[in-house]
Amino acid sequence: MYSPSMLRRFFCFNAAASSSSIAPSSSTTTITSKKKSLVFLGSPQVSATVLDALFNASAAPSSSFEVAAIVTQPPSRRDRGRKVMPSPVAQYALDRGFPSDLIFTPERAGEETFLSNLRALQPELCITAAYGNILPTKFLNIPPLGTVNIHPSLLPLYRGAAPVQRALQDGVKETGVSLAFTVRALDAGPVIARERVEVDDQIKAPDLLALLFSEGSKLLICKLPSIFDGSAKVNAEPQDDSKGLICPFFLVERAKCNLNPNTRASMISPEESWLSFDEEALILHNKVGQEPELNSNNHNILELKIITTRVGSNDKIRDNDVHDIAFIKDALVFPCGGCTDLEVLEVQLPGKKVTSAAAFWNGLRCQKLKTL
Structure with missing residues (x-):
């Protein structure tokens, strides 16, 4: 049993596992397996697309990995009823029958209790997709194969928190999704692969975001073998920081904005809306x-x-x-x-x-x- 303070800081969901799910049960995940251990971090609905791809790939007879744990944002009040609800990723995992005691929701990724539990799982690799929390060095040092992020832009373009919105504001005709190793600098790690996507004039930000994460899921599954055997890290392309400078963000009266696509994709401010x-x-x-x-x-x-x-x-x-x-x-x-x-x-x-x-x-x- 968790103490009240533990529950506040390290919430785990309680839900019965579905017998029809392909996700592993708690008993099977504790047994020593030859499969490599992978931890997934994500929160919004677009992240659930990535988790679904990982679940399906891990269930294949030839799969070399298993999803050992999921890390997501804590439950929050959403919808009109303002009920406290798990993140879309947590809810999706529960619906698939993933063990509730392996869904971690720390308020901060640097919490010692959380890091201790993560170390105990001995993950080989961590995958992030719109997790929404800064990963400290203590976290990044845990998986020996590193942490790989799915970022919805063609890095080094549009680093930061709102790459899709910024790309649409700039009227780009092409964007894409990148797989990159996570380092302490913002979205600045070596790039494993990119997938380019044409931008339709009528597409909206939520639809483009969903498309990019869908393409990113396919790219991730394709590149996982090379990530696990280490060749992806050897062949990863360092980013050209001269094309990804984090320039000062400015606002002009009545939200006139002129951002170069090589700058950091700052979050959309209330004034700018x-x-x-x-x-x-x-x-x-x-x-x-x-x-x-x-x-x-x-x-x-x-x-x-x-x-x-x-x-x-x-x-x-x-x-x-x-x-x-x-x-x-x-x-x-x-x-x-x-x-x-x-x-x-x-x-x-x-x-x-x-x-x-x-x-x-x-x-x-x-x-x-x-x-x-």
């Missing part, structure tokens, strides 16, 4: 999912999250003020800088579901909208 319609439509199109302020004709300020957009064809007829928002065919037409138009197809009001531009416009009941 607001759109400025002084910018051209193409730039704003690359920032879909962020929030502009609108001014209705009764002087109310309206916060509106833009979900889906396309760049206008510039053949729309504008009436009245250049700040007026019009509805033409199936889209809200926002006047932008450089005499361009941004056509908005889906929006979301605070606390409401995503709705079409037509439904939103009909709900205004003849009120006019202006950009601020």
Whole structure:
């Protein structure tokens, strides 16, 4: 039994193992096996894609490894009911029947209790995929084969916490996913392999993120044999730091941002989430999912999250003020800088579901909208 303080700092889930699962039971994981021991670290839903690939690969008759433990973020309050729920990775592992006592959720990866339990498992290799916690040197020294991270960018481009959002903001036509050894410097370890992905003009950040982690899962399974036999470390490509400089991050009034793709992918700040319609439509199109302020004709300020957009064809007829928002065919037409138009197809009001531009416009009941 864990003490109350232990439960607070080192929470393990209790759930019955599913008889139909391919995941190992607690009894089988304690038996000495010739298979190499692997520990997986991840938290959000995209990480569960990687864990699924590892479970399936480890169950193959020819597999040389087993998933010995899972490390994920502690339970948190989510959804409308604000219930305390395990991370998506933890929930997925439990649903697969993975032993609850081998799902570790330390608040920090440097906690001695957690590190002691990890050492006891004697993992050969650790795999991280959007874990969301800094790994200290004491952790990195535990697995003899090292720690390998799946990062959703073509390293050294877009190092940091928001690589997909930054790539879309910059309007890149190509991005990708990288397998790299983890070192103390941020996303700066030697690269094992990369997979390139074309960026569709209409793709949104969550969809692109899911695609990259799906491709990253396939790349990982393909490269695991070379990681386990040590050849991947020998052949890994050192990153060119001159192309991955962590440059100072800056904000300009009303969230105008000009980041070079070779800089660190800083997290999106609250101030930066607001759109400025002084910018051209193409730039704003690359920032879909962020929030502009609108001014209705009764002087109310309206916060509106833009979900889906396309760049206008510039053949729309504008009436009245250049700040007026019009509805033409199936889209809200926002006047932008450089005499361009941004056509908005889906929006979301605070606390409401995503709705079409037509439904939103009909709900205004003849009120006019202006950009601020």
